Amino acid sequence: xxxxxxxxxxxxxxxxxxxxxxxxxxxxxxxxxxxxxxxxxxxxxxxxxxxxxxxxxxxxxxxxxxxxxxxxxxxxxxxxxxxxxxxxxxxxxxxxxxxxxxxxxxxxxxxxxxxxxxxxxxxxxxxxxxxxxxxxxxxxxxxxxxxxxxxxxxxxxxxxxxxxxxxxxxxxxxxxxxxxxxxxxxxxxxxxxxxxxxxxxxxxxxxxxxxxxxxxxxxxxxxxxxxxxxxxxxxxxxxxxxxxxxxxxxxxxxxxxxxxxxxxxxxxxxxxxxxxxxxxxxxxxxxxxxxxxxxxxxxxxxxxxxxxxxxxxx
Numbered sequence: 001x002x003x004x005x006x007x008x009x010x011x012x013x014x015x016x017x018x019x020x021x022x023x024x025x026x027x028x029x030x031x032x033x034x035x036x037x038x039x040x041x042x043x044x045x046x047x048x049x050x051x052x053x054x055x056x057x058x059x060x061x062x063x064x065x066x067x068x069x070x071x072x073x074x075x076x077x078x079x080x081x082x083x084x085x086x087x088x089x090x091x092x093x094x095x096x097x098x099x100x101x102x103x104x105x106x107x108x109x110x111x112x113x114x115x116x117x118x119x120x121x122x123x124x125x126x127x128x129x130x131x132x133x134x135x136x137x138x139x140x141x142x143x144x145x146x147x148x149x150x151x152x153x154x155x156x157x158x159x160x161x162x163x164x165x166x167x168x169x170x171x172x173x174x175x176x177x178x179x180x181x182x183x184x185x186x187x188x189x190x191x192x193x194x195x196x197x198x199x200x201x202x203x204x205x206x207x208x209x210x211x212x213x214x215x216x217x218x219x220x221x222x223x224x225x226x227x228x229x230x231x232x233x234x235x236x237x238x239x240x241x242x243x244x245x246x247x248x249x250x251x252x253x254x255x256x257x258x259x260x261x262x263x264x265x266x267x268x269x270x271x272x273x274x275x276x277x278x279x280x281x282x283x284x285x286x287x288x289x290x291x292x293x294x295x296x297x298x299x300x301x302x303x304x305x306x307x308x309x310x311x312x313x314x
Contacts, residue, residue, distance in 0.1 A: 001240040002069030004076045005174030006258055007037040009236030011080065021225050022286075027088050028279035032298040034081035035287050036229060038264035039070040042297055044257060047302050053237055057310035066257045074264050078162055079104060081268055088277055100161035109112055110264065111302040112153070112170025113146060120172065120178040135186045139194070142187070145171065203266050222254060222286045233258060253302070260298025261290045 014033030025034070041178050044066065058064075079101055118140070146168045150173055153164030175183045234255045241251045244266040269287030270290075273280030 002065060002254075003072030004300045006236035007039075007080075009074050009239075010037045010229045010233040012049060013078075014225070014257070015045075015067065017228055018225055021221050021228075023283060024165070024279050024282060027084065028277070028283075030084045031081070031088050031277070031279060032283045032286060033229070034077055034084050035265060035269055035272070035283055036261065036290050036309050037080070037233075038074045038077040038261065039258055040137035040260045040264065040295060040298075041074060041301050042263040042264035043260040044070045047299070051306060051310070055313035056306050058251065058252070060246060060250065062246070062254065062310060067255060069080050072259070073258075075105075075163075075166055075169060077264065078165055078268065081271075085272065085275065085277070086137075088274065088279070100108075104161040104163040105166055107160060108153075108166030109170045110150065111162060112172075113174050114169035115149065115167065116171035116174025117178070120175055123179075134280065135183070136191060138183075138187060139190045142172075142175070205270075215287060218290070222257075222289050223293065224284075226286065226290050230259060230294070249309040252265070253305060256298060256301040256309075257307060260295045261287075262295040265291050269290045 011030065011033035014029045014036065015026060018029035018032055019026055020028075022032075048063040048067040048070075052058060052067075057061070083101060121131055123138065149167040150164035151173065152167070156162050175187075179187075196198050237255045238251060239260050241254060246254070265287040269284050270280075272283045277283075
């Protein structure tokens with residue numbers, strides 16, 4: 001539920017209120033909601049790992065819950081974003097697009113799992129024949145296969161709907177399961193170093209695409225819409241946790257942890273503008289405002305509150 005209900009509530013808020021507040025159509029509001037609906041893994045994941053190491057909230061697996069839910073939340077939202085963008089380009093809603101969502105999820109996971117299994121077998125075979133594949137070369141191979149999986153989504157779209165992003169994530173999961181702890185840790189470190197450069201490039205390109213005058217014109221209305229959507233998201237988190245053994249303080253921490261937005265918004269915020277959609281400029285502007293508001297709000301909120309809201313394991 002934490003993977004899809006909070007994001008769905010936030011998208012619903014944009015769908016209901018953005019046309020009146022920002023003057024866009026319903027389908028454009030859905031596109032905007034899909035851009036803004038994802039939690040930032042760059043903000044949430046490192047903090048949840050830190051909490052697990054410090055053993056705060058681990059008695060009830062709260063960091064694990066947020067880590068898993070936030071990661072799946074991103075995938076769920078990006079799949080919805082692709083569907084809504086296709087609908088916006090066509091100018092009308094097609095119910096087959098919604099049917100394709102579960103199909104693309106299942107096929108994406110299956111394709112990635114098979115690919116990950118084949119890659120793992122390839123690395124093991126090379127090692128068994130004393131052809132040691134360096135970790136740097138493994139990173140290059142994994143990156144290349146990941147790009148192929150993303151391209152496969154386009155190649156197969158006329159035949160069947162497949163989520164390339166889910167295929168990549170599934171492939172990585174299988175590789176981690178079948179690799180030794182040492183190998184998976186080294187690969188993770190190397191990809192982390194790649195992300196340091198990619199993150200800077202990503203946010204610089206997003207900043208360069210923003211027309212600050214347009215952002216300022218949409219300012220007050222956009223900020224109002226962002227906070228209204230966050231209220232809906234928090235209500236969604238509260239709904240997910242209803243009936244669980246979590247205390248009020250622990251539920252409040254989960255709501256705070258689901259606030260920050262950055263990475264996904266930076267990655268897909270400019271896509272509608274690049275595709276020539278009429279809502280492209282306003283979507284990008286609201287995405288940038290959401291990053292500026294929610295990323296520090298969520299990050300500081302988690303850093304300052306976890307000792308108060310969560311119990312340290314004994």
